[in-house]
Amino acid sequence: MADNKTHKIILKRRSIRFFKQKEVPLKIIKKALNCARLAPSAANLQFLEYLVVNGSTLKEKVFNCLRFAAYIAPKRNPPKKQAPYFYIILLVNKEKSAAPNLRDIGAAAENIMLSLLSFGIGSCWLQNINKDSLNKTFDLGSKYEIDSVIAAGFPDEAPKLETDSRNIKYWLDGKNRLHVPKRPLNDIWHYNKI
Numbered sequence: 001m002a003d004n005k006t007h008k009i010i011l012k013r014r015s016i017r018f019f020k021q022k023e024v025p026l027k028i029i030k031k032a033l034n035c036a037r038l039a040p041s042a043a044n045l046q047f048l049e050y051l052v053v054n055g056s057t058l059k060e061k062v063f064n065c066l067r068f069a070a071y072i073a074p075k076r077n078p079p080k081k082q083a084p085y086f087y088i089i090l091l092v093n094k095e096k097s098a099a100p101n102l103r104d105i106g107a108a109a110e111n112i113m114l115s116l117l118s119f120g121i122g123s124c125w126l127q128n129i130n131k132d133s134l135n136k137t138f139d140l141g142s143k144y145e146i147d148s149v150i151a152a153g154f155p156d157e158a159p160k161l162e163t164d165s166r167n168i169k170y171w172l173d174g175k176n177r178l179h180v181p182k183r184p185l186n187d188i189w190h191y192n193k194i
C-alpha cells in the first residue's frame with residue numbers, strides 16, 4: 001500500500017503540553033491557518049477567525065488563562081522553560097453566525113493541529129480557559145466570542161498512546177511521561193449492524 005503521510009500524521013498526533021523554546025516561523029503558523037480556512041463549514045458560513053499570540057507579555061497573560069490536563073492537575077502545567085511558544089485563539093465572529101455550528105470548530109481546529117504537526121510542531125487544544133480574562137486582555141468587545149485556544153510549539157515531550165477498553169484517564173509514569181488511553185477500534189466500529 002502507498003505510504004500515506006497524512007494517515008501517519010493523524011496517528012502521530014497527541015496533545016503536547018511541554019514545548020521547546022525554539023522559534024516557530026510565522027509562515028508556518030499562517031500555513032496552518034490557511035488549512036483552517038479551507039475546512040468544511042456548515043452552510044459555508046465561515047464564522048471562525050484566529051488570533052495568533054506570540055509576544056512575550058501577551059503570551060504570559062494567555063498562559064494564566066489556561067488550565068492544563070485536568071485529570072492530573074497540576075502535574076502537567078508546563079513550567080516557564082517549557083511553556084507554549086505561541087497561541088491561536090479561536091474566535092467566533094458573531095456577525096457571521098449567531099448560532100455557530102460546533103462541528104465547524106472541530107474541523108478547523110483539527111486541520112490546524114495536523115498542519116502544524118506536518119511541520120514538526122506540537123499542540124494542545126484547550127477549552128478549559130478563563131474566557132472573561134482573555135476577553136479583557138484583547139478587548140474583544142461584542143463582535144467576537146472566544147471558543148478555545150490552541151497552545152503550540154516544538155514538542156518537548158512524547159506522550160505514549162495506550163489502548164484501553166475501560167480507562168479514559170491519561171496518566172504519568174515514574175519518568176514523567178504521559179500515557180494516553182484510547183478505546184480499541186473493535187469497541188467503536190460496527191459493521192452493518194450494532
Ligand SMILES: Cc1cc2nc3c(=O)[nH]c(=O)nc-3n(C[C@H](O)[C@H](O)[C@H](O)COP(=O)(O)O)c2cc1C
Binds near residue numbers: 070
Ligand atoms: C474540545 C477539547 C477541549 C480540550 N481542552 C483541554 C484543556 O482545557 N486543557 C488540556 O490540557 N487539554 C485539553 N484538551 C486535550 C484533551 O485532554 C486530549 O485531547 C485528550 O486527553 C486525548 O489526548 P490526545 O489529544 O493526545 O489524543 C481538550 C481537547 C478537546 C478536544
